Amino acid sequence: MAGPAVVARVIRLGLLAALLVAGGFVLFLAARPPLPASLPRADGAAVLTGGAGRIEAGFALLTENRVRLLLISGVHAETTLADLMRDSRADVPTQRVTLGRTARSTRGNAREIAAWAAEHRLARIVVVTHRLHMRRTMLELRRAAPALELVPLPVADPDGILLLRRALPEYAKLAGVMLGVSAALPERDLP
Numbered sequence: 001m002a003g004p005a006v007v008a009r010v011i012r013l014g015l016l017a018a019l020l021v022a023g024g025f026v027l028f029l030a031a032r033p034p035l036p037a038s039l040p041r042a043d044g045a046a047v048l049t050g051g052a053g054r055i056e057a058g059f060a061l062l063t064e065n066r067v068r069l070l071l072i073s074g075v076h077a078e079t080t081l082a083d084l085m086r087d088s089r090a091d092v093p094t095q096r097v098t099l100g101r102t103a104r105s106t107r108g109n110a111r112e113i114a115a116w117a118a119e120h121r122l123a124r125i126v127v128v129t130h131r132l133h134m135r136r137t138m139l140e141l142r143r144a145a146p147a148l149e150l151v152p153l154p155v156a157d158p159d160g161i162l163l164l165r166r167a168l169p170e171y172a173k174l175a176g177v178m179l180g181v182s183a184a185l186p187e188r189d190l191p
Contacts, residue, residue, distance in 0.1 A: 043122035044069040046113040048129040053155040055084055057128050063090040071116045074103040107140050114145035124149040131156050136174045
């Protein structure tokens with residue numbers, strides 16, 4: 001059986017680890033992904049599905065001619081472009097939009113985006129996703145397409161509310177990507 005000094009040391013290390021994790025989480029919530037001073041023109045934009053405002057931001061980039069091509073990554077097999085445009089007020093040039101249907105995770109999004117960018121010989125793309133999801137997305141994209149220049153365009157929920165039920169899992173997933181866990185897991189095991 002461990003002595004009192006060993007138990008006290010383990011408790012102190014556990015508390016220190018908990019404080020580091022909690023402090024990292026607070027920094028994660030407070031940090032904003034870097035935005036360029038002005039959004040440069042890019043060859044294309046890639047929107048990761050899954051939240052409000054993302055697709056509309058991609059449509060705006062396309063209709064304002066900030067990008068030539070748009071990929072919407074992670075689209076469900078039965079969803080059409082018309083479905084995605086239903087609430088859009090933009091006059092979207094549909095011939096310049098690609099619906100990516102293979103991604104089932106952020107790592108899958110990165111592979112889908114990398115393949116699309118290579119197919120169209122794109123050098124710089126704007127990446128559109130939720131601000132909490134941006135750092136993990138950029139890490140996965142840098143692994144999948146290291147030569148591709150990435151410009152982040154984080155989108156926040158319209159109401160601006162950060163819910164713990166959304167932020168805490170994203171923080172844990174980011175830590176996993178930073179530690180290389182996502183690269184070690186098969187695609188089907190990833191959220």
